[in-house]
Amino acid sequence: MSALLSIQGLEKRFGGVTATDSLTLDIMPGELHAIIGPNGAGKTTLIGQLSGEIAPDAGSIRFKGQAITALPVERRALLGLARSFQITSVLQGFTALENVLLAAQAHDGHSFRFWKPVLAETTLRDTAMAVLDQVGLAGRAAIPAAALAHGEQRQLELAMALAGKPDLLLLDEPMAGMGPEESVRMTELLARLKRSVTILLVEHDMDAVFRLADRITVLVYGSAIATGTPDAIRADESVRAAYLGSDS
Numbered sequence: 001m002s003a004l005l006s007i008q009g010l011e012k013r014f015g016g017v018t019a020t021d022s023l024t025l026d027i028m029p030g031e032l033h034a035i036i037g038p039n040g041a042g043k044t045t046l047i048g049q050l051s052g053e054i055a056p057d058a059g060s061i062r063f064k065g066q067a068i069t070a071l072p073v074e075r076r077a078l079l080g081l082a083r084s085f086q087i088t089s090v091l092q093g094f095t096a097l098e099n100v101l102l103a104a105q106a107h108d109g110h111s112f113r114f115w116k117p118v119l120a121e122t123t124l125r126d127t128a129m130a131v132l133d134q135v136g137l138a139g140r141a142a143i144p145a146a147a148l149a150h151g152e153q154r155q156l157e158l159a160m161a162l163a164g165k166p167d168l169l170l171l172d173e174p175m176a177g178m179g180p181e182e183s184v185r186m187t188e189l190l191a192r193l194k195r196s197v198t199i200l201l202v203e204h205d206m207d208a209v210f211r212l213a214d215r216i217t218v219l220v221y222g223s224a225i226a227t228g229t230p231d232a233i234r235a236d237e238s239v240r241a242a243y244l245g246s247d248s
Contacts, residue, residue: 002065004029004168004198005050010059012045012222019045020056021222027168032190032199034209037219038243043202046219047172050200051083052076064167077107080167084157084174092146096137096156099145100128100163107164128163135159135189151182155189168198175205187211210234218243 003026012020019042027033035043048054050061052073061069068076090099104127132138135155140148145156154174161169174190175183187208193199194212203209209216210230217227220242226233233239 001028003027003062004064005200006060006062007050008060008062010046010049010061011057012042012049012054013057018042018222020049020059023059023219023222023224025217025224025227027198027200029198030195031214032194032201032212034201034203034213034216035219036203036206036209036216036243040221041219042222043219044172045222047083047170047200047202051081051170077164077166080165081170082161082164082166082168083170084154084161084172090145090153090156090160093144095142095144096132096148096152096159097125097128097141099156100131100159101125103160103163104128104131131159131162134162134193136185149182151178151185154178154182154186158189162193162197166197168200169193171199171201171203173203174201175203175208183208 005027007023007025010020010023023046035046037043045054049056052068052071056069059069060067063076063079063081066079068079091102094102101124104124129138129141132141135158137152137155137159140152145153148156158174175186178186183205190199190201190212201209201212213230215227216230216233217224218233218239219225225242226236226239228236
């Protein structure tokens with residue numbers, strides 16, 4: 001089986017700091033692959049390079065067999081690569097439904113129009129409602145995003161990413177700022193999404209990571225020190241010394 005996403009020799013430096021250090025990694029179709037590591041390991045910088053927001057200094061990125069290293073964010077999105085952020089990026093003044101409609105419009109290449117005719121477009125509305133149902137927010141469709149709980153806003157952001165029918169989701173700490181109950185709900189949601197979409201997950205919640213991941217890569221100072229199944233990562237002494245045995 002060919003890799004859906006292939007990273008070869010990726011490097012990124014900010015002044016004297018090496019954020020990504022000759023990283024080579026393959027993400028296989030259908031897997032949930034988690035990236036873990038201490039603060040400053042380069043996890044978010046890696047996601048930024050994969051999404052097209054940060055240009056690497058060296059190396060290559062291929063997605064579905066196509067070189068995307070130099071492609072802008074919007075071109076990567078149209079190819080089927082979607083990203084969520086550490087900080088919620090929903091439009092607070094719009095309802096949950098309107099947020100997802102906007103995301104679906106952008107992916108389908110529609111021009112921005114007044115909301116009333118957009119809401120009347122059956123196909124777009126049906127797509128948006130199906131995605132909201134998928135993330136457990138169908139009953140909150142008419143609620144302004146600003147009135148949603150933090151965990152619900154993270155679910156909404158995920159719905160906006162799914163509205164583009166991506167082949168690969170880049171999730172950057174989707175549980176950031178959540179309480180225990182919200183984290184459990186998000187973990188259950190990601191478990192349901194597994195296999196329907198390939199997921200690259202950056203997350204500090206180790207309980208969620210080890211429950212969800214098919215494979216885990218451990219980054220330290222921008223370098224991958226180990227990649228393997230959750231059981232293999234748990235048993236790796238170098239990983240325990242560098243990360244799992246310390247406060248993440």
